[in-house]
Amino acid sequence: MRGLWVDAFGPGLKTPAQVAQMVSDAASLGVNTLFVQTIRRADCFCNRASVPRATDSDLAPDFDPLADVLKLAHAQGMRVFAWASVTGAGNAAAPNTSPQHVLKTHGPAAGTESWVNRRPDGSYLQGSDIWLDAGIPQAAEYMVQSLLSVVRNYDVDGIQLDRIRYPDGGDWGYSPQALARYRSETGAKGTPLATDPAWIDWKREQITALVRRVVLETRRLKPQVWISAATITYGAPPADLKGFQKSRTYSDVLQNWPAWTQEGLIDLNVLMNYKQDLVPNHIQWFDDWNKFALSVRGKAEVAAGTALYLNSPEISRRQMQRALGAGLGWVGYAYRTPGVDVYKHGQSQPKGFEVLRRSLTQNGGPLTSTTWDVTPPTRYALLGRVVGSAPLGGREVEARSANGLLLASTTTDGNGYYGFVDLPMGQIEVRVAGQRWQQQLSQPGVARAPDLLVKDIGVAPALKQGKGK
Structure with a gap:
C-alpha cells in the first residue's frame, strides 16, 4: 500500500x-x-x-x-x-x-x-x-x-x-x-x-x-x-x-x-x-x-x-x-x-x-509503481440492539456457540447497539439482560439480529421471618 x-x-x-x-x-x-x-x-x-x-x-x-x-x-x-x-x-x-x-x-x-x-x-x-x-x-x-x-x-x-x-x-x-x-x-x-x-x-x-x-x-x-x-x-x-x-x-x-x-x-x-x-x-x-x-x-x-x-x-x-x-x-x-x-x-x-x-x-528511491489489489479479510459478523428500559448503554452482551462456548463479549453503546465483528460461521447465541437469541451465520458479512426488548424488573425484598417461623 x-x-x-x-x-x-x-x-x-x-x-x-x-x-x-x-x-x-x-x-x-x-x-x-x-x-x-x-x-x-x-x-x-x-x-x-x-x-x-x-x-x-x-x-x-x-x-x-x-x-x-x-x-x-x-x-x-x-x-x-x-x-x-x-x-x-x-x-x-x-x-x-x-x-x-x-x-x-x-x-x-x-x-x-x-x-x-x-x-x-x-x-x-x-x-x-x-x-x-x-x-x-x-x-x-x-x-x-x-x-x-x-x-x-x-x-x-x-x-x-x-x-x-x-x-x-x-x-x-x-x-x-x-x-x-x-x-x-x-x-x-x-x-x-x-x-x-x-x-x-x-x-x-x-x-x-x-x-x-x-x-x-x-x-x-x-x-x-x-x-x-x-x-x-x-x-x-x-x-x-x-x-x-x-x-x-x-x-x-x-x-x-x-x-x-x-x-x-x-x-x-x-x-x-x-x-x-x-x-x-x-x-x-x-x-x-x-x-x-x-x-x-x-x-x-x-x-x-x-x-x-x-x-x-x-x-x-x-x-x-x-x-x-x-x-x-x-x-x-x-x-x-x-x-x-x-x-x-x-x-x-x-x-x-x-x-x-x-x-x-529516482536513483533507487523506494517508491515504485505498485499494485495494491488485496481485499479486506472475510468476516462473519453480527449487529444487534437492545431497546426498552434505560439505561441502554453499558449492558454486557455475550456471543456463544451452539454448545455454549463463550466466543466473544462486548457492551452496548449509548443507543443500545452491540456487535461482534469476527465470529465463526455457524449458529450463534446472543445473551443479554437475561434474554437469548439464536442467529445462523451462513455467509460472510454482517447479519442483523432483531431488536431485543429489555425490561428491568426490580427484585422485591425478602419478607422478614417472625419469631417461631
Whole structure:
C-alpha cells in the first residue's frame, strides 16, 4: 500500500483543475491510494452527504470534489478512501455558514441539546476547534450517519476514521448528557475527577463503541469497503500491550487502536507516525512504533504515515525505506505540504512536490509503481440492539456457540447497539439482560439480529421471618 493524504486546507480539491492536477501528480509519484479529506468539520467536500457542504470561498460552486476524484483516480487504477474527521465539529475562527450545520442546531449555545465536548468548567474550545462528545448518544448517532451517507452515495474504496478520539489533555467528556449517562450506567455519584480510572475507561469505551458501530453498519452496506483509522503514536513507543496502556494514546486521548486491530474492527491501520529524524530519539521511535503496530496487527494491514511536511524529501525517503523494509505500507502527509521547505520556508507546492517525487522514485528511491489489489479479510459478523428500559448503554452482551462456548463479549453503546465483528460461521447465541437469541451465520458479512426488548424488573425484598417461623 502506497498512499498520499490530500487535505482540504489548501489547493488540491477546490476546483476541477486542482483535482485533475492532484490526481496527475499522484500518478506521477506512483501511489496507488488517495486518502481524500471528505468530512472535515461536520461538513463535506462533497454534495451527497447528510452533513452540509464545506464553507470555503475557494470551493467552486456546485462542484463535487469527491465525485471528481473518484472518477479520475479510478481511471488511473488508484483506490480512494474518504477521510473523515469523525469528532470534529467546527472551528470558531472559520465557522460553517449553513443553517443545517451541527453547531447551529446542537452547538455550545443549545443548552440540553448541545452535543459539544466540554471540560469540567464547561469550556469547549481546544485552540479554535470544537469537538463532538462520543459519550452523548445522539452525537454518536449523528457521527455514524454522517459517515454512512458518504458510503451509501459514493463508490469509495474505503473510509478512514480520523480524530476518532478525545481531544488532548485528558480533562474532556464533561458534557451534562455524558455525565448523566455515566452515572446511570455505573451508579457513580457526583462528578468524576479527570484522573478517575473508571471514568477514563468508560470514555475510552465510547470511542471503541463508535468505531464498532461505524464498522458494522458500513460492512452491512458495502462489505468490500476498507475500514481504516489514522492512529495516534504519541511519545516513546511501547514494547508490548502493557506498555501501550501507559502511553498518552491510551490514557490521554483514549484511543485503544491495538484493540481495534485485534478485534477485527479495522482492516487498515495507518499510523500517524509523525517523527523527525533530526530530533533526538525520533529515528528509534519511528521504527519501534512500526514494530509495535505489526506485533498487534491481527488481520489488519499496517502502513506508516509519515510527516512529509516536517522533513526534507531525503529524510522522507529514508523513513519510507525503513517502513517498507519492516513490512509496512506507506502514506505521506500531505499533498499540499510535500516537504518542510513548503511548510515553513516558502517553497512553492509544485516545486516541493517535484523534489519529493525525484527523491522517492529516482536513483533507487523506494517508491515504485505498485499494485495494491488485496481485499479486506472475510468476516462473519453480527449487529444487534437492545431497546426498552434505560439505561441502554453499558449492558454486557455475550456471543456463544451452539454448545455454549463463550466466543466473544462486548457492551452496548449509548443507543443500545452491540456487535461482534469476527465470529465463526455457524449458529450463534446472543445473551443479554437475561434474554437469548439464536442467529445462523451462513455467509460472510454482517447479519442483523432483531431488536431485543429489555425490561428491568426490580427484585422485591425478602419478607422478614417472625419469631417461631
